[in-house]
Amino acid sequence: MTNREELNIALIGFGTVGSGVARILSTQAENIAVRAGRPVRLRRVVVRDLCKSREHLPADVTVSTDLQDVISDPEIQLAVQLIGGTDPAFDYMTRLLAAGKDVVTANKALLYLHGETLFRQASDQQRTIGFEAAVAGGIPIVSAVTQALTGNQILSLEAILNGTSNFILTHMLDDDKTYDDVLKEAQSLGYAEADPAMDVDGTDAAQKLSILTQLAFSTRVPLESFVKQGIDGLELLDLQVASDLGYKIKLLATSRLNDDQLEMSVQPTLIRADREIAKTDGADNIVAVRGDAVGMTRFSGAGAGQLPTASAVVADIIDYATGRTAVTFESVLRTLAQPDRTVQPPGELSRRCYLRFTVDDRPHVLADVADVLGRNGISISSVHQEETSDDSAARNGSARLVIMTHRTTEGNLRAADKEIGQLSSIQGTSIRLPVAD
Numbered sequence: 001m002t003n004r005e006e007l008n009i010a011l012i013g014f015g016t017v018g019s020g021v022a023r024i025l026s027t028q029a030e031n032i033a034v035r036a037g038r039p040v041r042l043r044r045v046v047v048r049d050l051c052k053s054r055e056h057l058p059a060d061v062t063v064s065t066d067l068q069d070v071i072s073d074p075e076i077q078l079a080v081q082l083i084g085g086t087d088p089a090f091d092y093m094t095r096l097l098a099a100g101k102d103v104v105t106a107n108k109a110l111l112y113l114h115g116e117t118l119f120r121q122a123s124d125q126q127r128t129i130g131f132e133a134a135v136a137g138g139i140p141i142v143s144a145v146t147q148a149l150t151g152n153q154i155l156s157l158e159a160i161l162n163g164t165s166n167f168i169l170t171h172m173l174d175d176d177k178t179y180d181d182v183l184k185e186a187q188s189l190g191y192a193e194a195d196p197a198m199d200v201d202g203t204d205a206a207q208k209l210s211i212l213t214q215l216a217f218s219t220r221v222p223l224e225s226f227v228k229q230g231i232d233g234l235e236l237l238d239l240q241v242a243s244d245l246g247y248k249i250k251l252l253a254t255s256r257l258n259d260d261q262l263e264m265s266v267q268p269t270l271i272r273a274d275r276e277i278a279k280t281d282g283a284d285n286i287v288a289v290r291g292d293a294v295g296m297t298r299f300s301g302a303g304a305g306q307l308p309t310a311s312a313v314v315a316d317i318i319d320y321a322t323g324r325t326a327v328t329f330e331s332v333l334r335t336l337a338q339p340d341r342t343v344q345p346p347g348e349l350s351r352r353c354y355l356r357f358t359v360d361d362r363p364h365v366l367a368d369v370a371d372v373l374g375r376n377g378i379s380i381s382s383v384h385q386e387e388t389s390d391d392s393a394a395r396n397g398s399a400r401l402v403i404m405t406h407r408t409t410e411g412n413l414r415a416a417d418k419e420i421g422q423l424s425s426i427q428g429t430s431i432r433l434p435v436a437d
């Protein structure tokens with residue numbers, strides 16, 4: 001095929017992202033043809049329900065519910081897979097690759113769970129997979145790591161990768177609202193799914209971190225191998241106390257080379273309020289990448305949403321049309337074939353920590369907690385306790401105790417957690433969060 005011929009594509013899925021892609025393909029058709037070196041034509045769409053009305057669907061596009069229509073159409077070279085989840089997305093991807101189609105996808109759950117198999121199949125069949133939109137939506141972090149920063153040994157990734165969690169944390173603090181209230185608001189505004197479990201329990205961010213880590217450090221790290229904690233247990237009180245101490249709490253995804261070992265975690269983390277990452281608010285994402293040559297680089301913006309995500313998908317389509325995808329994908333495959341690095345066992349993670357307890361308001365309680373911490377090798381950096389009244393009628397018998405620790409290991413903290421949980425003076429659930437340096 002010469003570069004002047006049209007590139008015919010199919011969209012598998014025409015929901016939020018799919019319709020956004022169709023919209024950009026039609027509104028930016030001329031620009032895209034210039035960048036791609038040839039016109040890009042949307043020829044086919046596959047959906048589940050033919051009766052739904054579809055915005056941005058050009059009249060000359062053939063819509064069906066059968067993937068086979070795309071598979072058996074020799075004119076379609078590239079299929080853009082925009083169905084969520086893994087079933088039937090995985091089956092569809094393997095059938096498309098087997099039929100000789102190249103694929104672009106925005107599906108991170110699919111890549112996290114089946115990326116290895118799909119990449120191997122694509123390689124065996126000399127096909128390509130473009131996946132810029134699968135991590136951090138509109139932020140071009142995949143191309144940064146796989147193209148622009150390849151002259152570096154990447155030393156660390158520090159990121160906010162889940163817009164829903166970031167929206168909730170931002171609005172809890174700014175609007176003085178509880179977790180439940182802001183979650184409902186996020187759902188009504190479309191920032192959170194009806195079932196937000198994977199967003200708020202850290203799974204979505206951890207899957208994206210795992211994909212980025214594989215690209216940056218050529219090591220596949222399953223979620224079970226690193227600490228993953230969501231924002232679902234956080235209270236407004238913690239955000240306020242952290243704020244009083246000069247920190248913001250963010251769901252921070254970190255992957256860092258530490259003496260040739262990979263240190264990874266996804267956790268709500270206290271970050272000094274003046275840092276860029278702490279200032280990333282609302283549904284935005286940020287990825288800070290430190291390279292040995294370039295130093296610190298930061299990529300921020302919309303990590304999800306119709307047009308931002310479609311922007312990344314269309315860039316993948318243009319890359320494919322120019323032939324760039326084939327070159328990058330081969331380089332990605334060579335990177336992924338490198339030996340894995342060792343991942344630091346979670347118990348050896350070493351960080352400063354924020355501890356918050358609700359305790360009986362009586363003598364010796366602080367000494368008891370300090371004693372447990374001391375015996376577990378945890379050194380206290382500061383103690384903050386709200387003043388309670390001397391008036392016994394005004395006292396409710398409990399007090400809030402916040403302890404900031406010096407750097408200590410996750411293993412020491414877990415041992416201390418157990419002992420502190422058994423102290424009779426501790427009420428309710430205690431909160432423990434790392435502090436980013």
Ligand SMILES: NC(=O)c1ccc[n+]([C@@H]2O[C@H](COP(=O)([O-])OP(=O)(O)OC[C@H]3O[C@@H](n4cnc5c(N)ncnc54)[C@H](OP(=O)(O)O)[C@@H]3O)[C@@H](O)[C@H]2O)c1
Pocket residue numbers: 012013014015016017018046047048049050052065082083084085088106107108109133134137303304305306309
């Ligand atoms: N939305 C975002 O902001 C965003 C950001 C980054 C990445 N992503 C990823 O992009 C992908 C698409 O997300 P989305 O938000 O666009 O999802 P969506 O709005 O739910 O759309 C999904 C589309 O897939 C179609 N579909 C589902 N099952 C199908 C089946 N068995 N056969 C044929 N078509 C089927 C649906 O058809 P019907 O329309 O007929 O129901 C719908 O058109 C997901 O993997 C998501 O994680 C989304």
